[in-house]
Amino acid sequence: LKIHLGFFFVLTFLLAIAFSMPLRAATRDDAPILFQMVVELAAFEKMESEVVSNLERFTQDFEDGRFRGFIVIDDETEKPSGMVVFSYRYDCWKGKFMYMNELFVRPEYRYKKYGKLLWAAVAKVAKDEDACEIVWRVLDWNQNAIRFYQSVKGVSETKNDSGFLSYKMTREGIEQFGA
């Protein structure tokens, strides 16, 4: 009885660990679900017609290391519930900086802090890989997103470019956010 109980506790402990980490780095097998969410986000942004890429190219680009991502699997439904896609750009005055291409949590999985989890994962990579900045855009009518981004210290809003607001998180902000 003692041995069986011990085994049961260890198993429960391991399962608890697995379920308490809904976030993981995206792999090639995640390309279809990532791309699906890219399209869902583009539809939300009312810009679906601007997505000229396709799953084949997206998958190839992932394999070639053009971008990386994280995925969140919802702890209750065990379904993919959100993602973040990021890549690198360059500034000849400051060096390599990170661009957060997409940050998306499916509507039915909101208010579970998945957005923050995904964003923090990206900030950690930026910190570990010594990116001088993280830059991203959000549509100027997307109030939920704007509120979300402004809730974190070290975020500054820069300019309005055809309806998109540009956001930036500097080294200090990255340091604080990842801590």
Place this chain on the structure above:
Amino acid sequence: MAVRAATSDDVPHLMGMIRELADYEKMPSSVKLDEATLARDLERGAFGGFVVVDDESHEVAGMLLYYLPYSTWIGQFMHMEDLYVRPAYRRKGYGKVLWRAAAQLSRDRGYVRFQWDVLNWNTPAINFYKKCPGAVDLTEKEGWLKYRLDAEGIAMMAESTD
């Protein structure tokens, strides 16, 4: 007119020209990079470049620096970060030669976007870019003008002979 891909041996020249261009753009203190970082980043492919060597003096006369941003909507594309010809070597067609090299690389790799920024008071540069057919003027609040060539524009630029 010798235009070629920039290598780590060119880094001292690139660094010098980055500083010269920043001075011209009235933002000299904005250059935080040093040669070592620039060399490492070039080596790792974080950015790329072309240099043109003057046919008379055999000196590096100009450069074009670019990086390859990623868009989940259109895939990889080209952003021209710096295009600079040293004052002593102006009016020899080096700017066009550098730009054409970047356009050819973009065309060969199937990029559908080629974009760059220029300050709205930089009239010589603006006049230079106005001569490019297919370039679209994207206006920006801070005074930066953003320019873009689509796939067709890239092909035209790459195939231009003048």
